[in-house]
Amino acid sequence: MYRTHSNGELRLENLGEQVILAGWVQKIRDKGFMVWVDLRDRYGITQLIFDEDRTSKVLIEQAKALGREFVIQVKGEVIERVSKNKNIPTGEIEILVKELKILNKSEVPPFTIEDKTDGGDELRMKYRYLDIRRNPVKNNLIFRHKVAMEVRKYLSDEGFIEVETPVLIKSTPEGARDFVVPSRMNKGQFYALPQSPQTFKQLLMVGGMDKYFQIVKCFRDEDLRADRQPEFTQIDCEMAFVEQEDILNTFEGLTKHLLKEIKGIDIDKFPRMTYNEAMKRYGNDKPDIRFGMEFGELNEVAKHKDFGVFNNAELVVGIAVPGGNSYSRKDIDKLIEWVKRPQVGALGMVYVRCNEDGSFKSSVDKFYNQNDLANWAKVTNAKAGDLICVLSGTATKVRPQLSALRMEMATRLGLRNPKEFAPLWITDFPLLEWDEETERYHAMHHPFTSPKIEDIELLDTNPGKVRANAYDLVLNGNEIGGGSIRIHDKKMQALMFKHLGFTPEKATEQFGFLMNAFEYGAPPHGGLAFGLDRLVAILGGQETIRDFIAFPKNNKGRDVMIDAPSAIDEEQLKELNLKINL
Incomplete structure (x- = not known):
């Protein structure tokens, strides 16, 4: 041995x-x-x-x-x-x-196999098999395994059945771009790699499987960032004969189980917030509620003077940064430059110092008196020693801009404690969102999401106001899961396709198999999918998923270890009936 x-x-x-x-x-x-x-x-x-x-x-x-x-x-x-x-x-x-x-024997490694290595990210990714020998990466992969095992244990105990769905499927026009796979046997035709097993899990509900789950690879050909990979893993779940409340309770249970078994933390409260409320209070649909700095809308107390920047803005909104009055003028100038970066896109920032003696000093003292600024402090819940930061503009732009500033200030102030966990349900998302480029509505989640029953009549008159029977689970400012109650009626599904711009012929071509299945007694059903990579990273106290994936891609979607994607030889191209024009 x-x-x-x-x-x-x-x-x-x-x-x-x-x-x-x-x-x-x-x-x-x-x-x-x-x-x-x-x-x-x-x-x-x-x-x-x-x-x-x-x-x-x-x-x-x-x-x-x-x-x-x-x-x-x-x-x-x-x-x-x-x-x-x-x-x-x-x-x-x-x-x-x-x-x-x-x-x-071994060659001398290109970097030290130590917890604190001298290898950069790209070098360690090229030699990932060596990087895995280091404790931080090894322990992250073991941690991921433990989370996956606890997921399987919990869902199995709750009566869910794990079913594998196909990886070579049909390309669909909704959502992100598909990765496509040419078929040698069917010339000129292509498979797509699944962005999710959505239609198959709905078909399993029609098939009577009742409770399904799968830890499954999904693929999206979209722009990349630190918490996104071209291939990722979902905990995909679906249930039949359920309403929204049943699903929320089930997956609150799973989240509590994971926090207890993996982190030793008991969490009882899962607050709920509508999409509109989240946007109004935090400027995004996945707010981090571990800290305050809630938005204060200042239109009523800031538009009555001769300051044209505010008077011409759709929305004037601010946050109170705790202890921010200690910032020097140079610090504040740097903050203004930060919000003007292209990544944020603000045109500028107004600020108010909340002095310890109860007085105020602002960058717009020429237009606003002490009583005005006191009202700003009241609206933003600012206290003595705080700094009020105010942005203005169109609501759709200024809210995400201020949200970015809020998160940046929380990070600088150490308010985003990775050992603290604050889950939150966001509900009542818009069913549809308008796309300026295509000049038509797109499904905010996917075309199988059920509208709120009381909003169905708005589909013909005001489709942008229709709310979806959809929900996201947010943890520490990150969406870790999302889902919806599905449409299970053929007529309603046809109506949804119509409002998404599908002709009846196109809808049948793309989704005829699902519409046909609805003819054979489809039960009411709904589900949710967790992003396993992101969930594991957050439970592990990080927000970058790459360190919890055995063989990740870099920010350009490349596997630098095996050098993929790569060109294929001429013979393969001929077999696939493809021609590459560069």
Whole structure:
């Protein structure tokens, strides 16, 4: 056998035992007559000792010839360490080596295999198999496994059945861009990789499966950022004979279970907020409620003077930054430059200092008196020592701009504690949103989302006001899951397609299989999908998903380790009946 124990297993109670260990050489310390080697595997590190007095000189020389990341096997006796290491579980013992075998030599790694490495992101991604040997990445992957196992356990105990759905499917025009796959056997035709298993899980409800889940790969050919990859993993769920309340209660239960089992945290409150309320109070539909700085709408108290910037704005809105009055003028100028960056897009910022003596000093003192500014403080809940930051413009632009500033200030002030968890349900999303480019409405979620019954009559008269039977679960300012009650009636689905600009022929071409299924007794149903990558990252105290994915893509969607995507040879192109024009 290659090993009798792992490198994180042996303790003082194993003293005197003859053991076999295997792993990678982490460090070598050569004292001439004595050599120590740290041997590492997935489970931990064990110190090996090669002692001239107790082993042979030949063995000492073999140990000295070892290099970092050599794969070795040793046989020896467990003995007590003279100089103990309390930082590792095996720190009270070491192995007096009697036999050493090199299983495989290693080149010198391009970066140090240590918790704090000298390798940059791109280099570590190129050699990801080496990066995985480091504790931070290894532990993140183990953590992801634990979360996935707890998800499977909880949902299975709740009666859900895991069902695999196809990966090669039909391309659809809604949502993000599809990744397409040419079919060799069907010339000129293409599969698409699924953006989600949406229609298949609805068909499973028609099939009577009742409660379905799947931890599934999904694919979207869209612009990338730190928390988005071209391929990602969903915890995809669907239930039949349910209303919205049933789904919210079920997945509150799953979230509570994960927080309890993974983090040891009990959370009882899952506040609920409508989409309109979230936009009004926080400027986005996934607010972080671990801290305050709620929006104060200032139109009524700021538009009565001769300040044209505010008078001409659709919305004047501000936040009170706690302790912000301590900022110097230079600090505030930098903040104004921050909001004017293209990523935020504000034209400027008005500020008000809330002095300790109850007076105010603003950048618009020429137009507003102390009583005016006191009203601003009241609306924004500003206190003495705070700084009121005010933006103005069209509501659709200024709200996300101020939201970005709110999050930036919370980060600077240390208010986004990764060990604190604040879940929140957002409900009553708009069913449709207007697209300026195509000049038509698009489904805000997907075309199978049910409208609120009381809003159906608005589809013909004011479609932008129709609310969806949809909901998102937000955790610490990140959407971790979203779903809806689905349309299960063929007539209602046809009406939805009509308002999305589908002709009856186009709707049948794209979704005829689903419409046909609705002819055979489709039950009321709904569901939700969690983003596993993002959920794991947040539970792990981070917001960047890449560190929790074994082999991630970079920000350009490339796998720099295997060099993908890449060109394919001419013969393959011919077989697929494709021609590349560059």
